[in-house]
Amino acid sequence: MNRKNHPRGTRNSRREKKQHRFSRKLTFAALFAISFILICGSVYATYAMQHPPKEASNLEDDDYQQKEIALLEQIRESQKQAKLENTEQEKTDGNVQTLLYEPTVTNSIPQFQALKVALTALIDTAQKNSPKETPLKLVGYIKIIKANEQVIGYQPVVESYTWNQTNEEWTEQTEVSKDTAFVNQKTNQPLTLQDLFTSEANILAIQQVIQQKLLAESPDANTIIDNVLNMPSISLDQTAFTYYSDKISLGLPDNATGKKEITLSYKEIAGYVNPEYIDPDSIKDALPAPLDPNKKYISLTFDDGPNPETTPRLLNILKEKNVKATFFMLGQNVVKNEALVKRVADEGHEVASHSYSHPQLTGVDLQRVKDEVQKTDKAIYHAIGKLPTDFRPPYGAVNKDVATIIGKPIIQWSVDSQDWQSHNAQAIIKRIDETAYNDTIVLMHDIHPETVDAVATVIDRLRGEGYEILPSKELLGNKAKPLHMYYGSKDERPVQ
Template identity: 80%
Template sequence: MERKNHPRGTRNSRREMKKNVFSKKITFISILTISIILICGGVYATYAMQHKPKEASELEDNSYYEQKEAALLTKIRESQKHEELESTEQEKTDGLIQTLTYEPIASDSIPQLLATKTELTTLMASIEKDSPKETAIKLVGHIKMLKINENVVGYQPVVDIYTWNYNAEDWYKKTELGQNTAFMNQKTKQPLTLQDIFMSESNILAVQQVIEQKLLSESPDGNAIIDSILNMPKISLDGTSFTYHPDAISLGLPENPTGKKEIMLDYKEIAGYVNPEFVDPASIKEVLPKPLDPNKKYISLTFDDGPNPETTPRLLDILKEKGVKATFFMLGQNVVKHEALVKRVAEEGHEVASHSYSHPQLTGVDAQRVKDEVQKTDKAIYHAIGKLPTDFRPPYGAVNKDVAKIIGKPIIQWSVDSQDWQSHNAQAIIKRIDETAYNDTIVLMHDIHPETVDAVATVIDRLRGEGYEILPSNDLLGKKAKPLHMYYGSKDERPVQ
């Protein structure tokens, strides 16, 4: 068969045609792609133009902004008119930042006004410095009056910050508060003092006990610092710095091993020692002890001079069987020897209190000996149970004002003396208490005498038969006994003379 041959020129022309078709396709796709990009870009540009944030420079031509600004300023000024503190306005504008400062007119009625105004000025300057310059902002500074109760008001620097939100086209508000508030005694029209809050030296000494225990409890090793804590200078009504809060108080501390310069106490921790007229009533409402029922009879059983390993355990067994809680006034020298027994007393719900270390008559020894007798016992009891004793019974009941001040604890005396130390006879002890017990009194006994332990079960039964409810002395006294005072019962409190 004869093979046909195509001319070379024909083959080349076909190749050229294919190239032209391909080029046209490429050109078409490119034009289409560019068109799509241009269309999308135009749509996006239109959207962006419609939704872009308004620049600060546009605010002058924005009537809507002007309306919102006028409404805000009217609201601010109307609000200030209704504040309890009448004030005058000072206005300043720097670019887009406008400041409105309201200064009280009756400045004489505000304690520490200069310091409060200085803090307000400093706070406003700091906020203005940190504010963006391209954003419309209103800074409103004023001194707010805080009414805690009828007797206490506070004055606090406040800055309201209004920032214009360009997207939302509205003002956004936040508030900055000054760190310091000046509180005033409404009765005296003077700055609030520790005298207002604690009323007396005896109350501030009671607070000292709470502080000592708190510092020890918060320490990783209370036994390592207890000497320094017990020897820490006492806080005072006129020499202690403080920061008042409606529900708590921060007290400045002398130099101490914890390194703390101040301590915060909730009023509920010291409810029995604060003047309720000068704190937020809600802060102590739930913790104030309920008064004893006037229609009931109460009595407290107290035991001195222990613990004794021969007699105290048997006494504890009887008290546990009878469901009675008592108060044990312990000698430090016996605590050191019988720590496990002291711990048992505390764990079974009895009160552990101090009766000095070695039982001297404290009014007959020098001040250093008194201090040693108290502190050595405090340390011994703390080492045994992790708590300092809060109450003290002086040996022989002997105390005077100087001794009481060194002791720094409530002095718990007695009104019914069982005379067990004299009779050493169970029946005589029972008879004595039968004949001398009366309502709201404290009974003195000694857990070192076997005859006393022999008598206790009958004493409890007969007291209950007479209608008495038996309480530890701390509960009988409403958990608010205070230093420099002696207590013979819940209705017999006497200042130490």
């Protein structure tokens, strides 16, 4: 039995040993796995401690910095490309970074110090008007503006770049100064009214435009008309102005209207502005085309009216013949016949001034001259809502002092019908037949019945000779000016 049992005991012992070895291996493997996990966890924890994940705010900071760098590069590159070479001055104060670009050469820029002061003021204003907690970039520089071939401008500019936290972008706003220095490139000196308007005569013409505009813009012109007519004249050397390529703002002298400044488009003053210094498009089509040199022109003018007996009959004839004329009216007759004056204007004729009571203006004192002119201006304005722009002095008598007070173009005549002398229709017709020539202004009087009797035949004969009949303003091209006398479009003389 012992022999038979021994092999079985041996087998059991071997099995136990194998099981023990397997348990040890399993235990070792488990311990190894646990150790490996612990080591890996420890390594990861150490790495995580040394490399924490980026928070959203850090990501935003990186985005801000990248966009800030890109913005500064863009600004500096833009300044490198500017027409005016400059140097950068940088200053940082809290959230505000200021980049000031000053021209490298300043002695060639007229009024540079004034421009620098204006630029500094613009920067200060931009900073005051910006949020205090938000990152802000202020870029100040002087920009060159080419107004036209003869004029360039130097204009202070400030660009404000504000960081928009919501959109994570820089938002831009540009402010430009009104204190722009414009320069006449011919002289390299500041642009002046002398450059723009050349003469006292043109300035007086512009004064007329200003008066009419002030009245047109007033809610009750009749209450300010005396103040407007008595407003001191602007001058070439004392008037402040702001230049634009298509308009101009003029400072007004102290006056009872309270108006300190007025802006005029060049189209409104096209006949009086030097076209070299403005945008040509701003006066395009503002003046009529020149008269055809191959045609004959003549103007019919009538003095001393209106007369309630003769002027309506004359208007009927002119309407029937489709002729427009110029009426140089006496103020004392205008105030008695306002409806008739309005009819003259409504039918397309020019209403002009011939003084109030027909004195010889060179024989009275200058205050009387002023009264004669202003009383007629008021009378005509009350009748038609417009001031007269042209003046014929009684007897043609005028000198420089009188012409300055009148302040309007002086329209004389080159053909005298002598109706005031003959009082005969046939004599009037014969006189005009014998003395009329191209580009002339005919003097007649609508207060004489014989003149009215002659007009239809005069018109027919002039047309038969090939004349086109125009009002005097149109004959003169809508650009006659004060201190000058006109006998026709080719006969202009300064008043001496």
